[in-house]
Amino acid sequence: MPGILLLRTDGGSDSDAWHDVLERMGELPGMRPAGAEGAAEAEASIPRRLIVAEEPGWGGSARATPEEIAAAFDRPGAWIPDLVVLTDPRTARDTEARPLLAFSGSDGQAFWITPRQTAMAYLALHRGLSFTFDGFAEEAPAEWEDGEEREPEDEDGDEPAGFALETRTDPPRYTPPARELPVLVQETDLLVRTDFGDDAAWASVVDRVRRGRGAALDVIEDFGEYVTFVDDPAFAGATPEQVMAQVRPGADPESMISDTVLIADTATLREPGHPVRVVPLEDEVGHSFRVDAEVAGIMVVNLALGNMDLGDWREDDA
Known part of the structure; x- marks a missing residue:
């Protein structure tokens, strides 16, 4: 253990x-x-x-x-x-x-x-x-x-x-969730929704992550193969620490995934660019940051391949 x-x-x-x-x-x-x-x-x-x-x-x-x-x-x-x-x-x-x-x-x-x-x-x-x-x-x-x-x-x-x-002015700290949260098995990278107040905004986040930079140019891409979108009300209001505590590695150790979990929280749904929170699970664990939704898909792919590291993307933190 x-x-x-x-x-x-x-x-x-x-x-x-x-x-x-x-x-x-x-x-x-x-x-x-x-x-x-x-x-x-x-x-x-x-x-x-x-x-x-x-x-x-x-x-x-x-x-x-x-x-x-x-x-x-x-x-x-x-x-x-x-x-x-x-x-x-x-x-x-x-x-x-x-x-x-x-x-x-x-x-x-x-x-x-x-x-x-x-x-x-x-x-x-x-x-x-x-x-x-x-x-x-x-x-x-x-x-x-x-x-x-x-x-x-x-x-x-x-x-x-x-x-x-x-x-930090907002230091991370784990508090127990009000109810037991589901386990998140990371067979692919995960984007977990924690705010359920605007379904249209959530749909926009999903579209931007899937299509990447092409969304602004009406170019069809699809990073959906690499990202699982978790739309489960059980995670409503969950903190980044509560979400990361529920992530488990998938059965295939060779799966191409980054060592992060993505979160769509209130700021993601409300702010321009829909910045998703990136929560590291190994390197820089605990030091979360944000990237716009349209670069999240290409980010996790490059992290999984080892082409880039978290520092390359942290620079884009809004």
């Missing part, structure tokens, strides 16, 4: 920082305290788990090392999380980002990550995010093992992975 282990290491000495971390992460599906009973039924429909525990011995001035983390799971039948994330004295000092110390479960890479970035990665964890974690390790490495005489406070100037998410 893919998952993340979140550890509180301050022994209860800084409740404000700990509660702030949990608040930023949100009420994530599959989240439970260590040793909690009755989780198996919930996990049947949630392909990931987030275990929250207290382990004061792994914090303080004597930080845990990758070797110590690996040794803690070196026993028969032990569940091995994809990521171990723990509070650190820096978590309490840096009230803006609340950085957490993280270890990749695959090879023990250590890096700094924010609570919101941890939460967004968790929502897509079942897809396999080893390359994403490698990117975090390059972006915000924890360098206390490099032999340098470096005071802990010196690291405070280094931005953790996900710093931009913590400083």
Whole structure:
């Protein structure tokens, strides 16, 4: 079972920082305290788990090392999380980002990550995010093992992975939906409708995505082969985080799909150009942006082929 282990290491000495971390992460599906009973039924429909525990011995001035983390799971039948994330004295000092110390479960890479970035990665964890974690390790490495005489406070100037998410005016945060949402199997790329107030506008969005740039020139194209349009009222009012949490990979690992999910929300239906929200599921997970509907089809095709990356399209964000 893919998952993340979140550890509180301050022994209860800084409740404000700990509660702030949990608040930023949100009420994530599959989240439970260590040793909690009755989780198996919930996990049947949630392909990931987030275990929250207290382990004061792994914090303080004597930080845990990758070797110590690996040794803690070196026993028969032990569940091995994809990521171990723990509070650190820096978590309490840096009230803006609340950085957490993280270890990749695959090879023990250590890096700094924010609570919101941890939460967004968790929502897509079942897809396999080893390359994403490698990117975090390059972006915000924890360098206390490099032999340098470096005071802990010196690291405070280094931005953790996900710093931009913590400083946004509209930071992402998962909240449980009012009702259980359907699972979205990604056999092709998906465009999920979450606003149902204007059927004509929705029809225009679908047409623009299908026909691409040709829509303005009365040229017939059809990207419908690559995009499934999800017109299900069950998703009315769903947030981007709720939608991304429901996406599951298709049965064919060779399917040509991008690592994103597209959303047609209120802004999409009402604004000129019908800008759809692009929600990354692997690279840049959590950092959503918008593109006009008429380029969405060609975008997902190029992303799937590897001809372009998200940064090439983020520049068009209105």
